[in-house]
Amino acid sequence: MMSLASYLIISLILFVVGLMVMISRKNIVAILLGIELILNAAALNFVAYSRYVTNNLDGHIFSLFIIVIAAAEAAVGLAIVIRFFQIKETIHVDEATQLRN
Amino acid sequence: MIQQLFGFLSYYIPEIICVVLMTTLLVAESAVKDEHASRGKIIGYALGMLALCLFFLIQNMSEAPIYIFHNAITIDPFSTLIKIIMVLGTMGTIFLSYSSKDIYSNLKSEFAIMAVGVLTGGMLLASANNMLTLYLGIETLSILSYVMSSFKRDESTSTEAGLKYVLYGGLSAGVALYGISHLYGILGSIQFVEMVAKLPGLEGTNLVLVMISFILFFVGLGYKISVFPFHMWTPDVYQGAPIPVTAFFAIIPKMAGLAALVRVSFIFFTSNAALNVSWVGLMLVISAMTMTVGNVTAIGQTSVKRLLAFSSIGHVGLMILGIVTLNDEGVRAILFYGIVYMFMTLIAFYITSHLSDMYGTDSYDVFKGLIYKHPTMAIIMAAVLFSLAGMPPFSGFVAKFNIFAVIIEKKLYGIAIVAAINSVIALYYYVKLAKTIILGQADGEVKVAGFTPANQAVIIALFIPVLFLGIFWEKVMTISGNAVLFIK
Numbered sequence: 001m002m003s004l005a006s007y008l009i010i011s012l013i014l015f016v017v018g019l020m021v022m023i024s025r026k027n028i029v030a031i032l033l034g035i036e037l038i039l040n041a042a043a044l045n046f047v048a049y050s051r052y053v054t055n056n057l058d059g060h061i062f063s064l065f066i067i068v069i070a071a072a073e074a075a076v077g078l079a080i081v082i083r084f085f086q087i088k089e090t091i092h093v094d095e096a097t098q099l100r101n
Numbered sequence: 102m103i104q105q106l107f108g109f110l111s112y113y114i115p116e117i118i119c120v121v122l123m124t125t126l127l128v129a130e131s132a133v134k135d136e137h138a139s140r141g142k143i144i145g146y147a148l149g150m151l152a153l154c155l156f157f158l159i160q161n162m163s164e165a166p167i168y169i170f171h172n173a174i175t176i177d178p179f180s181t182l183i184k185i186i187m188v189l190g191t192m193g194t195i196f197l198s199y200s201s202k203d204i205y206s207n208l209k210s211e212f213a214i215m216a217v218g219v220l221t222g223g224m225l226l227a228s229a230n231n232m233l234t235l236y237l238g239i240e241t242l243s244i245l246s247y248v249m250s251s252f253k254r255d256e257s258t259s260t261e262a263g264l265k266y267v268l269y270g271g272l273s274a275g276v277a278l279y280g281i282s283h284l285y286g287i288l289g290s291i292q293f294v295e296m297v298a299k300l301p302g303l304e305g306t307n308l309v310l311v312m313i314s315f316i317l318f319f320v321g322l323g324y325k326i327s328v329f330p331f332h333m334w335t336p337d338v339y340q341g342a343p344i345p346v347t348a349f350f351a352i353i354p355k356m357a358g359l360a361a362l363v364r365v366s367f368i369f370f371t372s373n374a375a376l377n378v379s380w381v382g383l384m385l386v387i388s389a390m391t392m393t394v395g396n397v398t399a400i401g402q403t404s405v406k407r408l409l410a411f412s413s414i415g416h417v418g419l420m421i422l423g424i425v426t427l428n429d430e431g432v433r434a435i436l437f438y439g440i441v442y443m444f445m446t447l448i449a450f451y452i453t454s455h456l457s458d459m460y461g462t463d464s465y466d467v468f469k470g471l472i473y474k475h476p477t478m479a480i481i482m483a484a485v486l487f488s489l490a491g492m493p494p495f496s497g498f499v500a501k502f503n504i505f506a507v508i509i510e511k512k513l514y515g516i517a518i519v520a521a522i523n524s525v526i527a528l529y530y531y532v533k534l535a536k537t538i539i540l541g542q543a544d545g546e547v548k549v550a551g552f553t554p555a556n557q558a559v560i561i562a563l564f565i566p567v568l569f570l571g572i573f574w575e576k577v578m579t580i581s582g583n584a585v586l587f588i589k
Binding site: 034038049087096 | 232233236237240243244247248251254255257258260261262263264265267268271272274275276278279281282283285286289290291336337340341
């Protein structure tokens with residue numbers, strides 16, 4: 001039997017893994033994947049709370065919006081990454097160092 | 102039910118105008134050929150529609166506060182005044198984008214489309230009354246901003262700016278969302294009013310969890326207004342983006358984020374004492390750090406665009422001080438500061454943009470001896486710099502004075518001293534630039550091409566409020582005083 005706690009632990013793990021991916025990976029596409037993990041952790045939280053605690057539809061609606069917005073953000077992010085790749089011919093995040101003092 | 106919905110729509114006309122403007126601009130853009138004149142017409146149409154939007158907003162100012170769309174949106178004088186500031190800022194930057202060489206000529210109307218889109222997101226954020234509208238506002242604002250910052254798509258710097266913005270923005274939005282999800286679970290709703298009703302009864306673990314969630318939630322808003330720990334992206338993005346975009350970023354997202362921060366602080370942190378104390382403490386620390394980091398880092402800058410970016414961080418730090426008092430005077434001070442800040446920032450970026458178009462760089466050198474070539478523009482720029490530093494008799498002084506007045510009234514002397522020291526630091530780097538303008542040696546008699554009579558007229562028109570709000574500030578102060586937040 002799944003309880004609320006198990007969902008929250010899974011979402012916490014997803015969140016931490018997402019953060020770790022964003023901090024440690026150097027590939028920009030992998031970093032974008034990390035963002036997706038964090039967003040999905042939040043969406044999972046919303047649905048779990050909606051099912052077990054609050055018993056209203058707010059959480060379900062919110063998670064649908066999260067899915068839509070995550071798609072839009074990924075589209076724009078990937079477009080910029082493609083542009084970056086066309087100019088620099090790499091998607092290594094350490095190459096993005098032109099703007100510094 | 103349906104009738105009520107249509108009744109609500111009448112309050113929502115400004116936002117509807119913006120969305121209609123966006124879609125019609127898309128259609129119009131696909132219809133024109135590559136002629137500069139027809140793009141001028143499109144820009145004129147966009148400015149006209151925004152003026153119409155402004156007209157409806159001014160009408161809304163006098164309406165009683167109201168909740169529409171099942172409590173999702175608040176229309177109160179506070180949000181309406183913030184929207185007026187944002188619409189004026191958008192009109193200013195769209196006009197600037199038309200003459201700027203930084204925006205490719207075939208992307209002029211796209212700039213208007215994106216700017217109006219961000220404006221719509223900002224309006225949503227300013228009047229958000231539940232977590233979903235707030236999140237949608239932040240994301241509408243952010244996603245279009247990512248595109249705007251990489252507008253110079255052939256240049257690696259602009260693309261890099263967009264890339265950094267996407268990565269930092271996505272992370273902070275995700276973290277904020279994770280915080281919101283726990284708030285929803287503990288407080289049982291996404292409506293602000295219902296959430297706040299649960300706050301006084303909280304204790305033990307739940308209280309700690311709510312505090313942590315609010316800090317996570319603050320990451321999202323703090324990132325949009327670029328406060329201290331989340332300001333790292335600001336200078337890079339401001340430097341990489343084209344100048345009209347930078348001017349836009351310095352005004353619209355910041356005002357929208359501040360409006361949301363004010364609303365959230367006032368709704369959530371006046372009922373529960375433990376939460377109130379920790380939130381006010383957080384705001385004080387963040388404000389002090391933001392001011393100090395912004396102003397101290399601004400000293401060493403050689404690019405004027407980057408200097409203005411850091412100084413805008415400093416200004417936001419000062420504006421946050423209006424929140425810590427959690428009273429009407431604080432909100433009034435923020436609103437007045439916002440109005441003045443908008444005009445000053447626009448003028449500074451207008452003049453920087455025309456100079457940078459001419460010389461291809463925005464370092465201090467291009468300002469050298471501007472007074473011998475364009476005396477009016479040089480005097481206005483120097484005056485605006487003094488106003489940004491908060492010197493009387495300009496409006497920047499009145500704005501700064503108001504903030505100091507509210508914090509000293511609350512007996513927060515420590516933070517007042519920090520703010521005063523920061524004003525001195527700010528004065529140093531602003532005066533350094535003003536000195537370059539007035540005492541520097543000009544490189545011959547070459548006139549700046551960008552200062553056409555029309556552009557000069559606009560700059561002078563923008564300068565009038567900066568000058569006169571420093572002396573005749575009562576009227577605007579009354580307007581901002583009446584526009585205090587409506588919370589129920």
